[in-house]
Amino acid sequence: MRSYGQYCAIAKSLDLVGDRWTLLIVRELLLSGPRRYTDLRNALPGVATNLLAARLRELEDAGILRSESAPPPVATTLYALTERGAALEPVLRELGRWGVPMMAAGPAADDHFRSHWLSFPVSEFLSDRDPDSPPLAIELRAGEDPVTVEVRDGAVHLEPGPAADPGLVLEASPHVILGLFAGALDLAGARARGLRTRGDAALLGRVRPEAV
């Protein structure tokens, strides 16, 4: 990207990560860990393949990520954030926080969705209100792949993939899941809009008492 030519911390940051797609690539690596080229391409619907390759090279040159050759049986190159790249997490967190209100209207007609994109809203809205209880796993099915909300020791963390032993499974559209987390819907309202649960729905109260 062309430099702004300003001796300003914000402008210097944008010189590196202000390009189109750049911060979304960092988002993927932050949420999902080291990924292959094809995984990134699949997680970023709409990105041109040449552009993705160019961005990865620029980000590597900038020290934000590094490409490492994975050990067998993967035997391919993985792209992983460096410490410097992982330091962008607060930037993405604040961008996510600012963007949450724009999710309330629901997805646009041709919006894509990946389950792990819920991670930022989840950490924004959920918290472990009962840190002394045993660990709890809540599985979310809002897109193609399930994600698991792990609740333990006072912390809430989202992990891609299904839960091994979920105390609760929530299945609904992303919009309804978000409404439930953000407070726009309670359990009854969410059920009326298509939410299906399995397990003890009252367990939701541990992370979102207002919803139960």
Place this chain on the structure above:
Amino acid sequence: MRSYGQYCAIAKSLDLVGDRWTLLIVRELLLSGPRRYTDLRNALPGVATNLLAARLRELEDAGILRSESAPPPVATTLYALTERGAALEPVLRELGRWGVPMMAAGPAADDHFRSHWLSFPVSEFLSDRDPDSPPLAIELRAGEDPVTVEVRDGAVHLEPGPAADPGLVLEASPHVILGLFAGALDLAGARARGLRTRGDAALLGRVRPEAV
């Protein structure tokens, strides 16, 4: 800007503020308050005038700023952030924090500089270590226009313009001022690199004890 088409809080944010120059316009309005078109143009060296006009229109449509007709004697339109626009401050703060290390190398040959761009590094590095002392004003002369660091009641705030009654005046290149604040230089080292002071230099210890 073309939408990313992703039902994700970060992507939705970038749909609105991911365009080139957009966040720098918000930066100016955050740091300097409502500004006229020409002021913005001057504070954003390198921006094309048509592009600035287009961005202002887009930002107004997005509810991030509004144009208000100023009362006499100004008699012109002022651009001011809305509450929604001001809510971008944490995003810029984190971008600034992440960008500070890139300032250590000093400005590039053709970098522009405006004094109030120091605001984010200032709030990052300085703090009022002696809240019970009377208010203190430190005037910085690092660019064309002076800026004032106001220290009172435990808070540090930067305001454009000279100080009415500065307890201390620091005059140096932006690079040296930053080095002094960030800890790369102490007072002696900064003086060796061109720092000139007026007033009681020991007053700097109130906000940066390590430097004295």
Place this chain on the structure above:
DNA sequence: CCGCATCCGGGGCGATACTG
């Protein structure tokens, strides 16, 4: 199939000129 490189059309961007 994976990981790109190449090519091409269109639009965003940069620089300057011009106008009310």
Place this chain on the structure above:
DNA sequence: CAGTATCGCCCCGGATGCGG
């Protein structure tokens, strides 16, 4: 002062090709 108009270029999006 506050923009609009114009033009050239480069970035971006989409498709295809190609070696490993």
